[in-house]
Amino acid sequence: MIGDLASHFLTHWNYLGCITLMMIGLYIAISRGNLVKKIMGINIFQASVILLYVSMGKVAGGTAPILMEGRPEVVYSNPLPHVLMLTAIVVGVASTALGLALVVRIKEAYETVEEDEIVALDRAEDEKDFAALSREEAAEGGVG
Amino acid sequence: MTDAASTHHVAEAGLAFADHLPALQVLLPLLGAPLCFLLRKEAIASAFTVAISFACLAISMTLLGQTMDGQIIVYEFGGWPRPFGIEYRIDITNALVLVVVSLVAAVVFAAGTGQARRAIPVGREYLFYSAALLCLTGLLGVTITGDVFNVFVFLEISSLSSYILIALGRERRALMAAFTYLVMGTIGATFLLIGIGLMYQMTGTLNMVDMAERLEAVSDTRTILVAVSFVVVGISTKLAVFPLHQWLPNAYSEAPPIVSAFLAATATKVAYYLLIRFSLGLFGAALVFEKIGVDALLMPLSVLAMFVGSIAAIYQTDFKRLLAYSSIAQVGYMTLGLSLASEAGVAAGLIHLFNHALMKGALFLVAACVTWRMGATKIAMMRGLGQRMPLTMAALVAAGLALVGVPGTAGFVSKWALVSAALEQDQLFLAFLIMGSSILAVVYIWRLVEVVYFAEPDGEIEKKEAPLRLLIPTWILAGMTIWFGLFSGFSVEVAEAAAKQLFLGLAGGA
Numbered sequence: 032m033i034g035d036l037a038s039h040f041l042t043h044w045n046y047l048g049c050i051t052l053m054m055i056g057l058y059i060a061i062s063r064g065n066l067v068k069k070i071m072g073i074n075i076f077q078a079s080v081i082l083l084y085v086s087m088g089k090v091a092g093g094t095a096p097i098l099m100e101g102r103p104e105v106v107y108s109n110p111l112p113h114v115l116m117l118t119a120i121v122v123g124v125a126s127t128a129l130g131l132a133l134v135v136r137i138k139e140a141y142e143t144v145e146e147d148e149i150v151a152l153d154r155a156e157d158e159k160d161f162a163a164l165s166r167e168e169a170a171e172g173g174v175g
Numbered sequence: 176m177t178d179a180a181s182t183h184h185v186a187e188a189g190l191a192f193a194d195h196l197p198a199l200q201v202l203l204p205l206l207g208a209p210l211c212f213l214l215r216k217e218a219i220a221s222a223f224t225v226a227i228s229f230a231c232l233a234i235s236m237t238l239l240g241q242t243m244d245g246q247i248i249v250y251e252f253g254g255w256p257r258p259f260g261i262e263y264r265i266d267i268t269n270a271l272v273l274v275v276v277s278l279v280a281a282v283v284f285a286a287g288t289g290q291a292r293r294a295i296p297v298g299r300e301y302l303f304y305s306a307a308l309l310c311l312t313g314l315l316g317v318t319i320t321g322d323v324f325n326v327f328v329f330l331e332i333s334s335l336s337s338y339i340l341i342a343l344g345r346e347r348r349a350l351m352a353a354f355t356y357l358v359m360g361t362i363g364a365t366f367l368l369i370g371i372g373l374m375y376q377m378t379g380t381l382n383m384v385d386m387a388e389r390l391e392a393v394s395d396t397r398t399i400l401v402a403v404s405f406v407v408v409g410i411s412t413k414l415a416v417f418p419l420h421q422w423l424p425n426a427y428s429e430a431p432p433i434v435s436a437f438l439a440a441t442a443t444k445v446a447y448y449l450l451i452r453f454s455l456g457l458f459g460a461a462l463v464f465e466k467i468g469v470d471a472l473l474m475p476l477s478v479l480a481m482f483v484g485s486i487a488a489i490y491q492t493d494f495k496r497l498l499a500y501s502s503i504a505q506v507g508y509m510t511l512g513l514s515l516a517s518e519a520g521v522a523a524g525l526i527h528l529f530n531h532a533l534m535k536g537a538l539f540l541v542a543a544c545v546t547w548r549m550g551a552t553k554i555a556m557m558r559g560l561g562q563r564m565p566l567t568m569a570a571l572v573a574a575g576l577a578l579v580g581v582p583g584t585a586g587f588v589s590k591w592a593l594v595s596a597a598l599e600q601d602q603l604f605l606a607f608l609i610m611g612s613s614i615l616a617v618v619y620i621w622r623l624v625e626v627v628y629f630a631e632p633d634g635e636i637e638k639k640e641a642p643l644r645l646l647i648p649t650w651i652l653a654g655m656t657i658w659f660g661l662f663s664g665f666s667v668e669v670a671e672a673a674a675k676q677l678f679l680g681l682a683g684g685a
Contacts, residue, residue, distance in 0.1 A: 060358060073361050080368055087376045112375070115324055119368065122331045126361050129335055133342060133354045140347035149351055164555065 045086045052079035064146040066137060070130040077123040081116045088112035193237075197250035197263040200234045200273065201316045201329075203227050208308040217300040221288040224304040228281040228311065235273035235315075242270045243669070245676065249321070257321075257382040264321030264383065267673040271525065272318045272448045275532045279440040279652075280311045286540055286648035287433040303343065307437070310336035314445045321383045323371045323457075326449065327364065330413070333445070334360045337438055341430040352425035359422045363412025370405030373398050374457070387457050387681040394462045403467055406453050414446035416473070416510055417480035420503045424487075427499035427539075432546050435495060436539030439502055440532040447509050447528055451521065454513070456681045464516040473514035478608055480507030485615035489622065494552040495542050497619055498535065501578065504612065505531045511609070512593055519596035522667075522674035527589035529666050530577070530659060534586060537574035537652035541567055544641035544649060554623065559632020564640050568627050570653035575620040577656040580613050584660035588667065 040047060052075055059072025093108035134144055141149050207227040214220045241248060242265055250263040265273075284307060313333025317326055338360070342353035375381060377398050378389040393399055408419075415423040427435045454463040464470045484504030491497040509531070512524025542552050544567040549556045561568045577584035590613060597605040640646055659666050 057362070060362060066354060069358055073358065073365075076362065077365055080365055080372065083369065084372050087372065111381075112372075118324070118328055122328065125335055126331070126357065129338055130354065130357050130361075133338070133350055133357065136342070137347075137350045137354060140350055153348060153351075 045082065045089075049079050049082040049086065052076075052082065066134045066144045066146060067131070069146075070127060070134065073130070074123065074127055077119070077126075081119060084112040084116050084119070195250075196234050196237060197248060197265060197319060198252070200231060200238070200277075200319055201263075201312060203230055203234075204308045204312040204315065208305045208312065211301055211304045211308060215301050220301040220304045221284075224308055225281070225285050225288065227308060228277065228284045231277040231311065231315065232274075232281045235270065235277045238265055239267075239270040239274050239669070241265075242267050243672070245672070258380045258385050261320070261322045261325055262382065263319045265319060267669060267676050268451065268525070269318045269448065271529065271669050271673055272444060273315060275444055275529055276311070276314050276318065276441045279437060279532055279536050280307075282648045282651050283433060283437045283440070283536060283540070286436070286543065286645050288644060303340070306336045306339045307434075309333075310340060310437070314441050317445050318448055322381050323374065323383060323386065324381045327368050327371060330364055330367070330449075333442070334364060334413075337434075337442060340434040340438070341426050343431050343434065344429040345431070346429060348425070349429035352422075352429040356422040356426045359412055359419070363409045363419075366405045366409030366412065368409075370402045370409060373402035373405065377402075383452075383457060384681050387459070390458060390462075394459070394466070399458075399462070400467065403458055403463060403469070406458075407450070407463075407469055410446055410450045410453065414443055414450060414510070415503060415506055417476045417483065417503070417507065420480070420484075420506075423503060424496060424499040427502065428493060428496035432495065432539055432543035432552070435498075436536050436543060439498070439539055440536035443502065443506055444528050444532055447506070447513075447524070450510075451513060451524070451677065455521070455677045459680060460516060460678065470514040470516045473510055474605075477507040477511035477514055478605075478612075480504060481511070481608070481612040482615065485612050485619065488619045489615065491619075492554055494545060494554055494557065494623070495539070497554070497623070498538050498542065501616070501619065502535060504616070505535070505578075507612075508589070508593060508609070511605075512596065515596050515600060515602075517596060517600065518671075518674045518678050519592070519599050521677060522670045523589060523592035523596045525670035525673055526592050526666055529670065530585035530589045530656065533652050533656045533659065534574045534577045537570060537649060537656060538578070540645070540649040540652060541571045541574070544645050547641050547645060548639065554626055557623070557626050558630040559627070561628035562632065563638055565638070566640050566646060567649065570649050571627065572624060573653045574656050575623065577660065579616045579620055582660075583657070585656045585658075585663070585666070587660055588663040592667065592670075 056072050056074070056076030056079060060069050060076060061072075063069055063072060088109040088111065090106055090108050093106045096107040096110040098107075099105050137149070138144050141152055143149060143152075204227055207223065211220045211223060214223060238248065245267070248263075248265040250265075251257070252261045252263070254260075256262075287307070310333050313329045313331070313336060316329030317333065320326055320329060338353045338357045341356060342350055344352070371381075374386060374390070377393045377396060378386045380386050380389065390399065412419045427439055430438065454460070454469065481504045484500050484502070484507060488497045488500035488504065491500060505527070509524045509527050512520045512522075512527065514520070515523075544564065545552050545557060545560070548560075548564060573584070577586035580586040580590040590609060594606045594609055597603075597609065641649075
């Protein structure tokens with residue numbers, strides 16, 4: 032029983048690696064307050080998906096999918112998931128670049144890349160607005 | 176009869192122009208985006224963008240006309256039949272969504288020409304138009320394609336360009352709103368990608384029709400169960416279904432108003448279409464609703480969204496933020512329609528998709544007018560605007576009444592359809608909840624009307640409307656909310672035909 036389970040895990044080690052990376056990436060993206068780290072977490076998350084697709088394209092004993100004429104016994108790996116991942120990599124690069132560009136702009140505007148500090152700055156601004164508003168209202172009430 | 180004969184002839188000729196409309200629908204804005212980049216001059220780029228969006232509208236109307244009788248248009252790229260090539264596949268449902276997206280794009284881009292000048296540094300406007308056209312490309316592509324991986328690619332094209340558009344907002348908070356949306360949006364899209372991967376693993380195809388056929392045989396496997404959850408959660412993030420909605424209020428309230436008008440009226444609608452397409456078309460109602468019970472999860476979440484969104488909207492101090500929270504509630508109505516898992520329910524969801532796009536587009540354009548006049552959209556600033564901008568504020572009232580669901584407006588038609596769909600299943604309590612949440616909409620719309628018409632304005636009253644290029648598009652959308660309330664034949668007929676076709680399944684309709 033335990034042997035079965037162990038061999039099951041050992042033969043699916045690539046999927047285990049993929050799920051581990053997935054969880055690490057998602058955890059970083061959610062838990063870290065540093066915006067650059069968030070982007071890196073998403074990067075790891077996306078990389079794990081690439082591993083998932085490449086794993087499913089692998090055929091046991093398969094070779095690179097270049098047709099060999101006169102050798103019908105040769106088994107080939109499935110090239111389609113690899114091609115899909117080329118596109119996914121491009122998408123990943125684009126979103127990482129855009130995310131980092133936004134972080135640069137955020138750093139220029141707030142002078143920090145820590146989420147909690149940015150939230151605190153925004154809140155302080157809100158409170159100032161609110162205080163100004165209630166002062167105004169109080170002044171109006173006084174006149175009325 | 177003559178129609179069928181002529182389409183047959185076109186297919187034989189092979190090169191007829193009308194035959195390539197599905198490809199042009201996406202290619203026009205896709206090629207337009209880099210061209211805009213090259214045009215540089217603001218006036219030319221904006222005219223070009225508006226021209227392309229109107230061409231897209233004409234194409235989508237033609238496609239809807241062709242599919243209305245139940246015919247399905249299949250366009251094979253490069254003449255490669257499935258499963259080798261990518262095909263575009265248009266039935267009534269996505270033709271309807273194509274019309275909604277391109278209609279809103281045409282009207283909003285026409286209104287946006289003046290707005291862009293205020294939000295963006297001088298000399299950089301062409302970048303705004305490029306991003307807007309790319310976003311349109313992505314949204315149309317997601318809707319039209321019949322290939323699941325293509326869906327992911329187009330979804331990311333539209334998402335990445337919408338992050339750029341949101342980050343153009345005037346305040347620095349817009350950057351943070353765009354960043355949060357980017358994080359949540361990317362996680363959502365990657366979830367969808369994982370789901371698609373698992374589906375491919377079990378079926379060996381990416382074509383929607385082939386996949387739907389083969390999924391039936393493997394629908395018992397754990398892989399497909401996991402795929403359903405990844406796909407549903409991934410799309411729900413994009414759709415802003417209740418607990419996954421956190422990105423929406425900030426994104427829509429910090430973006431330039433013209434961008435909010437475009438995204439609020441299109442992005443969530445396309446995500447809703449995707450949810451319908453994957454759950455009914457690919458996985459099938461039997462798997463998603465009867466076996467997994469997604470409806471049992473979606474229904475309470477939709478009801479929560481209706482109430483939480485509306486209650487949050489009541490307490491907002493900013494007009495755009497109020498509209499954003501109201502959007503969360505309105506998404507709740509749409510997903511509630513799907514969660515009823517009946518033809519009438521899905522039809523109600525689709526009717527609301529159409530109507531809500533018009534109402535929210537109109538209301539965010541009103542916000543654009545207010546921004547033009549006052550510089551911001553704080554509700555406190557809108558005191559007495561009813562006298563200062565009577566035409567704009569009349570549009571606010573018209574679209575606002577539609578949002579509440581007053582008879583004679585489009586909102587009434589969709590709520591009526593939703594309530595009847597609920598009653599059809601003897602869900603009396605649910606029908607009661609739908610009406611209850613409409614009362615909350617009365618509260619937040621009334622708050623606006625009170626400030627606009629009955630509050631003492633500060634300073635002298637100077638009557639000055641927004642410029643016509645902003646006012647006319649606003650009234651086109653606001654007028655349509657009334658038009659489709661009085662003459663609901665078109666929207667109801669299309670949505671019912673679409674729902675009927677959806678329940679036949681992808682293969683059944685072919």
